[in-house]
Amino acid sequence: MGGGGRATGWATGQDAALVLEDGRVFRGSAYGATGETLGEAVFCTAMTGYQETLTDPSYHRQIVVAAAPQIGNTGWNGEDDESGKIWVAGYVVRDPARRASNWRATGTLPEAMQRQDIVGIAGVDTRALVRHLRTRGSMKAGIFSGAALADTDELLSRVTGQPSMLGADLAEEVSTDSLYTIEPNGDPRFTVVAVDLGIKTNTPRMFAQRGMRVHVVPSNTSLDQILELKPDGVFLSNGPGDPATQDGAVALTKGVLERGVPLFGICFGNQILGRALGRSTYKMKFGHRGINIPVIEHETGRISITAQNHGFALEGEQGEQFDTPFGLAEVSHVCANDGTVEGVRLVDGRAFSVQYHPEAAAGPHDAAYLFDRFAGLMEGA
Numbered sequence: 001m002g003g004g005g006r007a008t009g010w011a012t013g014q015d016a017a018l019v020l021e022d023g024r025v026f027r028g029s030a031y032g033a034t035g036e037t038l039g040e041a042v043f044c045t046a047m048t049g050y051q052e053t054l055t056d057p058s059y060h061r062q063i064v065v066a067a068a069p070q071i072g073n074t075g076w077n078g079e080d081d082e083s084g085k086i087w088v089a090g091y092v093v094r095d096p097a098r099r100a101s102n103w104r105a106t107g108t109l110p111e112a113m114q115r116q117d118i119v120g121i122a123g124v125d126t127r128a129l130v131r132h133l134r135t136r137g138s139m140k141a142g143i144f145s146g147a148a149l150a151d152t153d154e155l156l157s158r159v160t161g162q163p164s165m166l167g168a169d170l171a172e173e174v175s176t177d178s179l180y181t182i183e184p185n186g187d188p189r190f191t192v193v194a195v196d197l198g199i200k201t202n203t204p205r206m207f208a209q210r211g212m213r214v215h216v217v218p219s220n221t222s223l224d225q226i227l228e229l230k231p232d233g234v235f236l237s238n239g240p241g242d243p244a245t246q247d248g249a250v251a252l253t254k255g256v257l258e259r260g261v262p263l264f265g266i267c268f269g270n271q272i273l274g275r276a277l278g279r280s281t282y283k284m285k286f287g288h289r290g291i292n293i294p295v296i297e298h299e300t301g302r303i304s305i306t307a308q309n310h311g312f313a314l315e316g317e318q319g320e321q322f323d324t325p326f327g328l329a330e331v332s333h334v335c336a337n338d339g340t341v342e343g344v345r346l347v348d349g350r351a352f353s354v355q356y357h358p359e360a361a362a363g364p365h366d367a368a369y370l371f372d373r374f375a376g377l378m379e380g381a
Contacts, residue, residue: 016121016145031120032113034146038162039063039089041141045290049362055081057174057198060240063090072109075100082200090143091120137285170241171197175219182214190232198239223255232378233262236269243271257326264374265353273353274314277324287311291363294336306356307363314341
């Protein structure tokens, strides 16, 4: 649905180059801001929801390649941001829409990228690029346009000289600076403290719809500060970077588990809970990024179609049980495509997490019931 649309003016007429650390170069036209940006090249297979993807803090320091061929046709609006800004390091698209045509649009995608100084490239053979990243794995990359362009050897030197995502401690860079509270719809039933490791806007909304008052706190908040808020439950959010760097969040999680406070984690939070339970994590070859990824719940056999964005994962196998200082735990969910761990839980039920996004927007709503499960856990505590 839409009106006549508005012209985007996506093509600046300036050449641009995407340079990968293995020396592969893809040429195109400048899209959004011009200049230079560095990050890890990853691909997202979602056919919709580019605004939510670009504003998801989990994509901090990543150059996102859109597998969908046409991007930008619904423009940009004031309602769908998952945070206060665009977090991606850069954006790579094949066929940018020349007009934004949607009744909710208040601007265009390239205008938003220009306004926030996000360097992109258009006209790239993204099909070949995605196949390359799927074969070789996610890797360091850079987008260069305008005055930032130089000979290939110089650009490659800039790309390879940047820090790796392995060992990157990024949660504090995207976390809130101070506590804020989202009030519930209607009378409050529970109080939840959400540890912001890169939380998305839709998460507190999902809690609020279920009568939960949510105190969103910075990633470096202490256990004592959390307990002062008298939570009925603690939530660990999604976020960017290597979970092996999060010693503080892991220690905090252990403290919550020791006190028996109900706990729920998603994405990065799943990896934090897993590490608190003694599991190790590893960097995946190219990760899972999209909104149609099937996940099997071991206990019920239920399959959910899920939204995901992660480049790290927990070690483990479907249904595997293991001892922890907090009681018996198990691998509760796995990806139907490749067997990657997609959830862990304490068998007594007081703590659980999933690797995917039950608050997905855009995306399927198959997993929204997990918020109700958390409410039931707090009710029975």
